[in-house]
Amino acid sequence: GAGVSQSPRYKVAKRGQDVALRCDPISGHVSLFWYQQALGQGPEFLTYFQNEAQLDKSGLPSDRFFAERPEGSVSTLKIQRTQQEDSAVYLCASSLQGTGYNEQFFGPGTRLTVL
Amino acid sequence: KNEVEQSPQNLTAQEGEFITINCSYSVGISALHWLQQHPGGGIVSLFMLSSGKKKHGRLIATINIQEKHSSLHITASHPRDSAVYICAVKSNTGKLIFGQGTTLQVKP
Numbered sequence: 014g015a016g017v018s019q020s021p022r023y024k025v026a027k028r029g030q031d032v033a034l035r036c037d038p039i040s041g042h043v044s045l046f047w048y049q050q051a052l053g054q055g056p057e058f059l060t061y062f063q064n065e066a067q068l069d070k071s072g073l074p075s076d077r078f079f080a081e082r083p084e085g086s087v088s089t090l091k092i093q094r095t096q097q098e099d100s101a102v103y104l105c106a107s108s109l110q111g112t113g114y115n116e117q118f119f120g121p122g123t124r125l126t127v128l
Numbered sequence: 129k130n131e132v133e134q135s136p137q138n139l140t141a142q143e144g145e146f147i148t149i150n151c152s153y154s155v156g157i158s159a160l161h162w163l164q165q166h167p168g169g170g171i172v173s174l175f176m177l178s179s180g181k182k183k184h185g186r187l188i189a190t191i192n193i194q195e196k197h198s199s200l201h202i203t204a205s206h207p208r209d210s211a212v213y214i215c216a217v218k219s220n221t222g223k224l225i226f227g228q229g230t231t232l233q234v235k236p
Contacts, residue, residue, distance in 0.1 A: 046223065055132075055214055055226035056171075069223060104171065106224075117161070117224060121170035 017120035025126045026095045034090045034123045038107030048104040095127045131155050134227035141234050147202040149230045151215030162200045163214040205234045
């Protein structure tokens with residue numbers, strides 16, 4: 014496709030379940046970002062990949078959150094033992110390069126609800 | 129204090145009014161984004177700028193690097209402009225730091 018896609022679009026999980034969220038960036042985009050947006054708030058940075066290398070994971074809120082991009086294309090954000098405070102929209106964005114004057118293109122997000 | 133501050137948080141306007149949303153930031157940046165988010169929708173980039181002024185249709189974005197301030201203007205506002213407008217600065221490490229957003233409602 015032409016844009017960034019994410020799946021699933023909606024996910025309902027019971028507290029304690031593990032979830033996996035997928036992001037397909039724009040073909041050829043080197044950089045990939047994950048953001049978390051709580052209800053009524055602006056997005057917050059989680060982690061950043063350049064190709065397959067995770068260069069910054071300073072925004073991951075706990076060790077229950079794990080992200081990977083093994084082949085430098087598709088990325089998966091995994092949340093283990095989900096908690097209610099994990100309920101949010103998880104946004105993925107990609108850009109040609111992460112640094113400098115390169116626009117980030119956003120996916121539609123995955124809305125996670127933890128019951 | 130947040131690194132990116134937007135004002136106002138909420139804005140209600142009548143159709144046709146001129147609208148200004150402000151953004152101030154406190155970190156070094158390589159660029160600044162203005163983004164639009166509709167309820168339940170994804171984020172669309174309106175502008176990315178690092179200096180001066182950009183115009184696209186009824187939208188105008190300006191940035192003053194020395195004062196660390198940017199504004200988004202909407203001329204002749206329309207109900208379809210109703211959305212959340214988010215200012216995001218691109219730090220020198222590449223990650224975006226977002227403001228809290230401004231919820232705009234334009235009434236017919």
